[in-house]
Amino acid sequence: KNRGILLVRCPDQPGIIAAVSRFLFQYSANIIDSSQYSTNPEGGDFFIRIEFACEDLQQKKEEIKTSFKAIAENFSMDWKMNFPSEVKRTAIFASKELHCLRELLFEWQSGDLITDIAVVVSNHETARELVEGFGIPFVHIQASKENRSEAEAAQLKILQDYEIDVIVLARYMQILTPAFVEAHPKQIINIHHSFLPAFVGARPYDRAYQRGVKLIGATAHYVTNDLDEGPIIEQDIERVNHRDNIENMKKIGRSIERRVLARAVKWHLEDRIIVDGNKTIVF
Amino acid sequence: KNRGILLVRCPDQPGIIAAVSRFLFQYSANIIDSSQYSTNPEGGDFFIRIEFACEDLQQKKEEIKTSFKAIAENFSMDWKMNFPSEVKRTAIFASKELHCLRELLFEWQSGDLITDIAVVVSNHETARELVEGFGIPFVHIQASKENRSEAEAAQLKILQDYEIDVIVLARYMQILTPAFVEAHPKQIINIHHSFLPAFVGARPYDRAYQRGVKLIGATAHYVTNDLDEGPIIEQDIERVNHRDNIENMKKIGRSIERRVLARAVKWHLEDRIIVDGNKTIVF
Amino acid sequence: KNRGILLVRCPDQPGIIAAVSRFLFQYSANIIDSSQYSTNPEGGDFFIRIEFACEDLQQKKEEIKTSFKAIAENFSMDWKMNFPSEVKRTAIFASKELHCLRELLFEWQSGDLITDIAVVVSNHETARELVEGFGIPFVHIQASKENRSEAEAAQLKILQDYEIDVIVLARYMQILTPAFVEAHPKQIINIHHSFLPAFVGARPYDRAYQRGVKLIGATAHYVTNDLDEGPIIEQDIERVNHRDNIENMKKIGRSIERRVLARAVKWHLEDRIIVDGNKTIVF
Amino acid sequence: KNRGILLVRCPDQPGIIAAVSRFLFQYSANIIDSSQYSTNPEGGDFFIRIEFACEDLQQKKEEIKTSFKAIAENFSMDWKMNFPSEVKRTAIFASKELHCLRELLFEWQSGDLITDIAVVVSNHETARELVEGFGIPFVHIQASKENRSEAEAAQLKILQDYEIDVIVLARYMQILTPAFVEAHPKQIINIHHSFLPAFVGARPYDRAYQRGVKLIGATAHYVTNDLDEGPIIEQDIERVNHRDNIENMKKIGRSIERRVLARAVKWHLEDRIIVDGNKTIVF
Known part of the structure; x- marks a missing residue:
């Protein structure tokens, strides 16, 4: 073009x-x-x-x-x-919950996400069949608190080999080290399963349930080294009520997470976002 | 009936x-x-x-x-x-910002809020003309940190004189003492101008602006002695973007606040709410 | 259970x-x-x-x-x-646009749609790989205006062979004959790609674009012999603006269609719907 | 400025x-x-x-x-x-239902609607007290099918006397003649109490109820000589369910109507709208 x-x-x-x-x-x-x-x-x-x-x-x-x-x-x-003709290359990091990964793969297959999904990296094998079914390389890199530096070294090699421009954490659930994050400024997009700044950190649906909120949400943001404090790209919510237990909130949450993340990634790929300090301008 | x-x-x-x-x-x-x-x-x-x-x-x-x-x-x-035929008697506490008070008065006048609005109490004169225009008694009770116990004594007398069942804090902005709150369990409804538990406390729109959120909200809740921690009755949100400065967020917020508060008060008046610990069941 | x-x-x-x-x-x-x-x-x-x-x-x-x-x-x-333990058996009818089919398959795979998806029937081969990838039988039955009775005879046989309780038209795009519809009262769920009763009939996004609407929608309904006039189960909308051309409206529409259809099917499977004349009561 | x-x-x-x-x-x-x-x-x-x-x-x-x-x-x-410093002069036409009029008056009083509300014209006396309470001239002009030309002559005189730039039909409920409409191209804003093009014409809530829709809406548009066919400025919806009878739909509808009309009028006053044939571009 x-x-x-x-x-x-x-x-x-x-x-x-x-x-x-x-x-x-x-x-x-x-x-x-x-x-x-x-x-x-x-x-x-x-x-x-x-x-x-x-x-x-x-x-x-x-x-x-x-x-x-x-x-x-x-x-x-x-x-x-x-130049849109120079298509960005994306790596998706996933774990065991696949709804966000799937959404991205399908938006991509429908032509609604203009990028090369070059590789999917996961610390579990769960997504292999799904990913390879799309003809996309799947790389399993075991990752946990214990082997973080080793795992990240392997991940960095993959990112280089595949010449990656964008990293999407599609419910990846592992903390990245400051070194890793700093090496990819404004290039890593994460989906947090709450309406930030409410419920920063772990187990947001459990805490939303305990607090008795009437709406639950999800937040897509650039990753910085302050946990869940990076520039927010997009947020959305759904209504819940007293009948919704934690399990139900997670179900409802999955549908929010996947659409919020898909929108944020799309805007990033279309060069619609300028980061201004801790905020984003989305044109 | x-x-x-x-x-x-x-x-x-x-x-x-x-x-x-x-x-x-x-x-x-x-x-x-x-x-x-x-x-x-x-x-x-x-x-x-x-x-x-x-x-x-x-x-x-x-x-x-x-x-x-x-x-x-x-x-x-x-x-x-x-028995709905025994109409509940409501006191509205207001201050200088009148949008929530107005919404309640109009919903009441339209027949959408079934209650006797027996009296409006305020620590400013701002609302007098509006309130008296509806034929409702308006009582000015000066209130501040300094004269809290004196002010509350005067307020309590008003509540007794008017035989009040429900107290609505329509952006009243003053802290109530534990004694006052405990004397009216599950009877005081407040509107907080944020999507709780995000931005508990003062100046939520300023903080929402600083954080760069993409949605702002409001929360109606029963007042307990834990600031902004009472059982949530209703919440709602609107979308904002980088163009919305604090002033604009406040404008947008006003329309959320008034509809969230009006809904919560309506449900309370219709006996639709059961408080279960720190949560509400809204039937 | x-x-x-x-x-x-x-x-x-x-x-x-x-x-x-x-x-x-x-x-x-x-x-x-x-x-x-x-x-x-x-x-x-x-x-x-x-x-x-x-x-x-x-x-x-x-x-x-x-x-x-x-x-x-x-x-x-x-x-x-x-009795929920007697799981309903579902047939999905699809055509070339697969977003609704995919959504149902994934909701089903995630355990959010409790049913046996016994068979997928399509008048094109497009969905075969997707469907068989889930281990579900895929049957191609060529269908068009010209061979309608022949095609329906083949479809009816499939429905009987697979002992189907529910038929979901996931953007199937073919008209069913009165005989077929009457044989499955309140058993066929369709997704129409407009906010009914606006834009009944063909090419709703084109017409929405021509009319300059600011919201587009989708409607899930039971199929009756009055085109797009059956009892509405669920509707939802998204905002559009002057920048959204027909192609864009279709993209946005796809995300509405799939969530509206998924909700309607879920409610049907959970026995939450009672049809009352031309309306539904959804408990 | x-x-x-x-x-x-x-x-x-x-x-x-x-x-x-x-x-x-x-x-x-x-x-x-x-x-x-x-x-x-x-x-x-x-x-x-x-x-x-x-x-x-x-x-x-x-x-x-x-x-x-x-x-x-x-x-x-x-x-x-x-030039925003040259504030536009607005006439509001009202009838017996006052919710839209009230919303405009309050938005105006809060400083959220930058205009001179120069006069309110009504075919009933219902709104007089409300309007005069704001210090705005109220003119009663009896209007019905029978005296249309006479009534419009009186209205036109008012519009000239008050040097009106914008006419807002705040649930005015009377048809205007082609001559009147043509004399004010892109200057008359109406609120229709349905999600157009669904339910063009009279009694939209009754028809929405009969059809069993799950969402009801309202539409603000410029008035042209094709009934309810003028360029749409803004639309919004709320969810309803089988419990909502016609009376309830009207209540819910009132809150949609007033916010949709207020937004449309605001955008018009801020010169954000360009009419393009039968569509609007809202910047």
């Missing part, structure tokens, strides 16, 4: 859009979609996502990227320019 | 419904609606709400109540029998 | 619950859950669903059914008594 | 944003927010809403408007430039 996506963050000031749009116009690029946000028009931060179409983009794209640097410098921009 | 409502809680065992329904049948009462719940059919607690219709109920109701005691004893029941 | 479910419909009058609950008590059956509804306590229709637990139910169940006939006659009841 | 809003519609082509943003930059205007949409980047229609801030806008605004004409002509634009 002849599409490009420009993501920018810089101090707000007049003239940014004029400069960027003139730049694109010079390359005969048509702005297809654009969303912007400013934390404060006076002295705040400015964020923009521009999707453009351009004939012969494949030939021109390196030149466009190179010549954009002048503008970027001028406005002190953090920026990246991606 | 010839309607009665029976609320029961007792240890579960076979034969409860048979006994209660035969009892009502003996008084020619027709069971109009009935909902039940058991925490565990074997050794758990059993809860039931029965709404019945009965000709000449006004004449018979004392006799029915008296003769029900035998069954209640037999099954070790906690129970109450209420 | 020692569980039974009684579904009753009869003219409302006092004493029904007393009679039924005494009857169950005589067999030492404990009422686990019960929901009732009356169109009008005076002269209306009464509906009740009772779930009961009873030791040695397997031995007693025929006797219970037989002796209940006296009560049923007395109150002019339409009734049935089912 | 120093804010301006530019709404544009024109054939899509590269360079539009470059031209517009350079234009604004020349006046030292900072683009605060901008949303765009194209029906098709090649040969389709392009829509954009730009909100800009500019010092001394009051002095410059006529000049900006005048000099924008050159660009507008160049790109064959339909456009308008509004």
